[in-house]
Amino acid sequence: xxxxxxxxxxxxxxxxxxxxxxxxxxxxxxxxxPDGRVAPDYYILEYPDWVNVIARTAEGLFLLISQYRPxxxxxxxxxxxxxxxxxxxxxLASAQRELLEETGFGGGSWRELxxxxxxxxxxxxxxxxxxxxxxxxxxxxxxxxxxxxxxVHLLTVDEVRELLCSNAIKQATxxxxxxxxxxxNSLL
Amino acid sequence: xxxxxxxxxxxxxxxxxxxxxxxxxxxxxxxxxPDGRVAPDYYILEYPDWVNVIARTAEGLFLLISQYRPxxxxxxxxxxxxxxxxxxxxxLASAQRELLEETGFGGGSWRELxxxxxxxxxxxxxxxxxxxxxxxxxxxxxxxxxxxxxxVHLLTVDEVRELLCSNAIKQATxxxxxxxxxxxNSLL
Numbered sequence: 001x002x003x004x005x006x007x008x009x010x011x012x013x014x015x016x017x018x019x020x021x022x023x024x025x026x027x028x029x030x031x032x033x034p035d036g037r038v039a040p041d042y043y044i045l046e047y048p049d050w051v052n053v054i055a056r057t058a059e060g061l062f063l064l065i066s067q068y069r070p071x072x073x074x075x076x077x078x079x080x081x082x083x084x085x086x087x088x089x090x091x092l093a094s095a096q097r098e099l100l101e102e103t104g105f106g107g108g109s110w111r112e113l114x115x116x117x118x119x120x121x122x123x124x125x126x127x128x129x130x131x132x133x134x135x136x137x138x139x140x141x142x143x144x145x146x147x148x149x150x151x152v153h154l155l156t157v158d159e160v161r162e163l164l165c166s167n168a169i170k171q172a173t174x175x176x177x178x179x180x181x182x183x184x185n186s187l188l
Numbered sequence: 189x190x191x192x193x194x195x196x197x198x199x200x201x202x203x204x205x206x207x208x209x210x211x212x213x214x215x216x217x218x219x220x221x222p223d224g225r226v227a228p229d230y231y232i233l234e235y236p237d238w239v240n241v242i243a244r245t246a247e248g249l250f251l252l253i254s255q256y257r258p259x260x261x262x263x264x265x266x267x268x269x270x271x272x273x274x275x276x277x278x279x280l281a282s283a284q285r286e287l288l289e290e291t292g293f294g295g296g297s298w299r300e301l302x303x304x305x306x307x308x309x310x311x312x313x314x315x316x317x318x319x320x321x322x323x324x325x326x327x328x329x330x331x332x333x334x335x336x337x338x339x340v341h342l343l344t345v346d347e348v349r350e351l352l353c354s355n356a357i358k359q360a361t362x363x364x365x366x367x368x369x370x371x372x373n374s375l376l
Contacts (some may be wrong), residue, residue: 002265002347002350004337005254006254008256008339009261009339010256017360019206023231024206024231031258032333033211034337035337037334037337039335042207042208042236043212045233056217066193066196067196069308070217070219070230070310071308071312072308072311072314073197075195078308086364092346099216114363115358116360117259117358117359118257118360119306119307119359120257120260120262120266120358120359121258122258122262123259125260125262126260147219151193151195151220162190162215163190164368167302167304170303170304171305172305175302175364175367175368176364177358178361179363179367179368180245181371182371183367183376184376188371
């Protein structure tokens with residue numbers, strides 16, 4: 001067993017919101033480190049938790065999406081993913097809702113694979129990563145948010161392996177569960 | 189071969205900086221989607237590129253660190269990681285500099301494993317992930333930044349596997365290369 005790392009918690013000295021808008025909430029914090037040094041300008045981005053899902057049909061096909069991403073200025077292959085809404089009862093419900101909205105697929109057997117952070121230093125939320133096996137089409141159309149424009153792809157394991165090995169998938173919160181899934185299921 | 193996804197680029201309608209400080213640069217952008225819809229409030233976080241490294245000694249030990257992370261409010265195991273400084277000639281040089289500063293280790297054989305995004309929708313930078321095999325101690329002390337407080341750990345492959353499988357590592361940009369490295373080297 002690996003020992004827990006020594007707790008080196010910083011003391012929060014002050015905190016004020018710089019922005020509190022739906023898509024950008026930033027806190028400007030000051031901290032004192034354990035040895036007395038002060039970090040006067042530390043910015044924390046606050047978000048609700050996020051979810052994503054490795055969804056496979058009964059035939060073993062992977063349900064991926066592609067969409068334009070303004071941060072990278074590129075149209076990228078990704079997992080189905082989204083935000084935990086206030087009305088969702090749990091992250092599992094959020095992931096199932098996102099899969100249905102973005103692809104029309106549902107059903108199957110679900111489990112949480114891991115929960116991870118996009119940036120542990122500056123973001124306060126977790127991303128809950130699910131695996132859904134045996135999903136099938138249960139709606140005949142997408143139900144997208146106001147600024148979503150999403151293409152759906154059904155890919156074989158060979159095709160997803162090719163995307164992974166050629167660095168065609170860029171999103172770290174999607175790559176961590178995909179590489180874990182490939183490692184644990186000896187798909188490489 | 190998987191076909192490239194259809195390019196669904198959004199048209200940038202306007203862009204203005206909300207903040208331009210060393211640790212927080214935010215652009216407030218408006219875009220037009222391919223079907224004409226407008227996204228009026230889209231925030232892009234601008235950062236220099238980041239680096240991290242899976243560093244192993246000649247004996248195969250993994251060089252990990254732990255530090256307090258205000259976003260998650262937890263002291264976490266992580267890879268050595270950092271920011272590409274203006275004076276660095278390339279991401280490789282940044283990663284080698286960070287390894288030396290944070291641990292005192294250097295040397296060995298280096299390669300880039302992948303380049304990924306912490307959040308392709310809202311951050312404009314990449315994280316370059318390196319593997320360094322055969323590193324050894326070349327300085328007898330750390331050379332830390334003003335707000336760094338970093339513990340160094342030399343862990344066996346069994347210990348790192350335990351950290352991965354027990355979800356003790358949270359940072360997605362570190363988990364993606366670690367799980368890829370474990371998958372490609374059959375270490376699971």
